[in-house]
Amino acid sequence: MFLQIVLSLFGGLQLLQPVAAHAVPLPPSVDPFYQPPPGFESRKPGEILRSRAIDIPSSVTGASRGHQLLYRSIDSHRNSDAVVTTIFAPSNEPCTEVLSLQTAYNSPATDCAPSYTLRSGTASLPEQDVIPMALKYGWCVSIPDFEGPRGAYTNGLQSGYATLDSIRALSRSGNVTGISSSAKFALAGGSGGAIGSEWALELMHEHAPEIEERLVGALLTALVPNVTSTFLSVDGTISSSLIPLSLLGLSKQSSSFADWLAGATTPNQTSSFFAATTSCADKFGTSFSFRSSKSFLRRTNAVLESVPQSTIEKVGLMGRHGRPSIPILVYKGTQDRVSPVVDTDRLVTEYRSCGVQIEYRKATNAGHSLAGSYGFVVGLPCRVDV
Numbered sequence: 001m002f003l004q005i006v007l008s009l010f011g012g013l014q015l016l017q018p019v020a021a022h023a024v025p026l027p028p029s030v031d032p033f034y035q036p037p038p039g040f041e042s043r044k045p046g047e048i049l050r051s052r053a054i055d056i057p058s059s060v061t062g063a064s065r066g067h068q069l070l071y072r073s074i075d076s077h078r079n080s081d082a083v084v085t086t087i088f089a090p091s092n093e094p095c096t097e098v099l100s101l102q103t104a105y106n107s108p109a110t111d112c113a114p115s116y117t118l119r120s121g122t123a124s125l126p127e128q129d130v131i132p133m134a135l136k137y138g139w140c141v142s143i144p145d146f147e148g149p150r151g152a153y154t155n156g157l158q159s160g161y162a163t164l165d166s167i168r169a170l171s172r173s174g175n176v177t178g179i180s181s182s183a184k185f186a187l188a189g190g191s192g193g194a195i196g197s198e199w200a201l202e203l204m205h206e207h208a209p210e211i212e213e214r215l216v217g218a219l220l221t222a223l224v225p226n227v228t229s230t231f232l233s234v235d236g237t238i239s240s241s242l243i244p245l246s247l248l249g250l251s252k253q254s255s256s257f258a259d260w261l262a263g264a265t266t267p268n269q270t271s272s273f274f275a276a277t278t279s280c281a282d283k284f285g286t287s288f289s290f291r292s293s294k295s296f297l298r299r300t301n302a303v304l305e306s307v308p309q310s311t312i313e314k315v316g317l318m319g320r321h322g323r324p325s326i327p328i329l330v331y332k333g334t335q336d337r338v339s340p341v342v343d344t345d346r347l348v349t350e351y352r353s354c355g356v357q358i359e360y361r362k363a364t365n366a367g368h369s370l371a372g373s374y375g376f377v378v379g380l381p382c383r384v385d386v
């Protein structure tokens with residue numbers, strides 16, 4: 001078995017390497033790799049539709065191989081879609097431990113997905129240092145575009161399904177990636193990345209029960225359990241750009257939400273607001289920081305209106321879709337201004353009361369970004385004992 005994997009691995013590499021050598025990456029919106037082949041709807045969620053070898057970006061130190069898979073998944077309405085994940089391996093040995101790292105790319109723009117920004121060198125992901133750290137432990141790392149092909153930022157259903165299907169795809173990718181079919185997986189994510197990770201835990205029983213035995217644990221930092229609460233909390237603060245980014249992300253899979261949003265934005269702000277669909281979160285953020293939502297939404301507390309609330313009820317509240325069944329480490333700052341600590345307290349209490357095994361650590365006086373990042377320093381080594 002071991003020899004078979006190694007042989008097919010080398011076979012695969014020989015086949016794929018000349019194609020990928022020094023290729024300048026194309027953005028997802030124009031790269032044919034991202035387009036699912038005709039008839040892909042008849043494939044099962046988690047099936048691999050396409051694969052390729054990629055050059056290792058200079059930011060990813062310690063990787064010896066890089067690959068991407070296009071796999072079949074579903075959106076929040078259970079319609080077929082196709083999602084890309086990017087995999088780095090620390091050596092040419094078969095991989096038996098994989099970290100599924102959901103990153104906080106926080107963008108409603110197709111071309112800001114990590115599968116592209118990592119390769120083009122334009123990524124400014126808070127978790128970028130986690131990739132070399134995990135490779136050093138000998139793990140493979142998978143970074144899925146869990147917001148789906150159109151950047152459904154803060155849509156929990158899309159994020160969870162895409163994350164679960166990436167693990168299914170990785171489990172059958174051995175002849176391409178060297179990941180063993182019996183490999184164990186850990187999930188990790190902070191803030192926007194914790195949306196993919198947490199919703200995957202909630203939706204596992206409904207969508208992908210067979211992967212439970214291969215998931216060993218999850219690290220969730222700077223959780224954002226309630227999108228409405230975040231809207232109210234970040235208004236006028238350094239993080240206020242999350243309001244347009246999230247509203248645009250939520251509008252991607254709901255035409256009634258999109259119609260509502262078109263009418264809710266202040267007319268002379270529409271073009272700068274909608275710029276978030278083409279400019280990545282780090283660049284867009286500077287233009288909407290410290291803004292009151294009153295300056296770009298026509299009505300006070302527009303996010304509390306019935307149209308946005310009915311979408312948020314379905315895709316923006318954690319803890320309503322299923323009980324996680326693997327051990328979880330939750331790391332949260334008590335001074336989080338993006339998502340108040342009480343929301344995470346409530347979620348953890350609910351889960352614990354149903355028997356979920358959670359270690360809940362709080363960083364006293366730490367805010368959202370600090371606790372979000374520091375949680376990885378604290379949490380990753382704890383998960384080595386897979």
Ligand SMILES: *[C@@H]1O[C@H](CO)[C@@H](O)[C@H](O)[C@H]1NC(C)=O
Nearest residue numbers: 008011012015016051175176
């Ligand atoms: C890997 O195996 C699958 C299923 O057996 C096959 O369809 C695919 O072409 C193989 N890929 C490579 C790169 O060998």
Ligand SMILES: *[C@@H]1O[C@H](CO)[C@@H](O)[C@H](O)[C@H]1NC(C)=O
Nearest residue numbers: 226227228229230232317346
């Ligand atoms: C989410 O936050 C809003 C605003 O703070 C609050 O009214 C609502 O009750 C919260 N929902 C849940 C399920 O905690």
Ligand SMILES: *[C@@H]1O[C@H](CO)[C@@H](O)[C@H](O)[C@H]1NC(C)=O
Nearest residue numbers: 266267268269294295296298
């Ligand atoms: C946009 O319009 C509002 C009134 O609706 C006004 O208060 C504001 O100054 C305008 N901003 C710009 C940049 O023109």
